[in-house]
Amino acid sequence: MNDKLVTVFGGGGFVGRYVVQALLRAGARVRVAERDPRRAWFLKPLGGLGQMQFVAADVTRADTVHRAVAGADAVINLVGVLEGAFEAIHVTGARNVAEAAAGAGVEALVHMSAIGADPAARSAYGSTKGRGEEAVRAAFPRAAIIRPSIVFGREDQFLNRFAGMIEAFPVVPVLRAPVKFQPVFAADVGDAFAAALAPEHAGRTFELGGPDVMSMGEIIRWLATTLGRKPSIVELPDAAGALLASLPLAPITTDQWQMLQRDNVVAPDAPGLAALGIEATPLATVAPDWLVRFRRKGRFGRRAETLYHA
Structure with a gap:
């Protein structure tokens, strides 16, 4: 990939920063396409001289998209919304x-979808992701499609959100406690997108998950233990969860509630990280490093506990 120019739509987002880092390590030149390129300027120090470009582009406006891919060797699309x-x-x-x-005649396209993408899905998120895959394959049959499970990392809005709740409240309600996830580390996802640009992966679909399959209830309890906190964890019945999701200003939308009705795990026969030459990172080996800020007394408390028990 040395000196290849890769346009990354959504490169300034949570997953995008890890994709960009992986591409830069591989020696690629990266053009980050964002509606407001200033959102991605924090990436500038990561590249060498002349290795980074920034361009204004909105995926819903075809003219801006064409300008963003002009002259590129490969394209990655990470743009998505949860509501x-x-x-x-x-x-x-x-x-x-x-x-x-x-x-533009680019050599490779990698498109970010999601586990559960299906035109017939009950949720608008899942159904549009599924129809998006169809649209991509119709226009670019050689595209590689990547479907991650829930992605965790230092800047995520998943582990950090629940850790903040555990830190702030004595009682933590849990919606759809039995539903299963296969959390995948953001850095592994970044490496996967870079690897999927290789010609041998053209036209393939990958589902990405980490080594741990955990229910929502198990994730919340693991977080509480990791943070050294003991909140009362209340698993809400589905009737209460559905009612909560229907209320104005609820912490979850009705569509997100629909998404929670099925497990979010890698299909048994789906190629994943291993097929891309990547070893999955366990949640417990990396997440405590940034979650420590949610512990009482933060890093100082953790260090004091370590010394005391030693």
């Missing part, structure tokens, strides 16, 4: 990127 303009972003936007990549 709001699902059709515009996941279907129209995905189609725009794939058609622009095909028109």
Whole structure:
């Protein structure tokens, strides 16, 4: 990948920063495409002289997408939303990127989807992700598609959100406690996108998950133990969860509630991280390093406890 130019749509996002880092380590030149490129300027110090470019692009506007892929050797599309303009972003936007990549004659396209993507899914998120995959393959049949489970990392809005709740409240309600996830480390996802650009992966679909399959209840309890806190953990019945999701200003949307009705784990026969030459990182080996800020007295408390028990 040395000196290849890769356009990364959404490179300034949570997953994007890890994808960009992986590409830079591989020697690629990276063009980060964002609606507001200033959101991605924090990436500048990661690249060498002339290794980073920034361009304004909106995946829903085909003209800006075509400009962003002009002259690129490969394209990665990471743009997605958890609520709001699902059709515009996941279907129209995905189609725009794939058609622009095909028109520009790029060597490879890697598209970010999600486990559970299915045009027939009950949730708008899952159904538009599924139709987005169809749109990408129709325009660029050689595209590689990556479907991660829930992605965790230092900047995530998953572990950090629940850790903040455990830190702040004596009682922590849990929605859909039995539903299973296979949390995958953001750095592994970044490496996977870079690896998927290789010609031998053209046209393949990968599902990414870590080595641990955990229920929502197990994740919350693991967090509480890791943080050294003992909140009362209340597993809400589904009737209460559905009612909560329907309320204005609820912490979860009705569509997100629908997404929680099925496990979010890698299919048994799906190629994953190992097929891309990546060893999955266990949650417990990395997450405590940044979750320590949610412990009482933070790092000082952790250090004091270590010394005391030694």
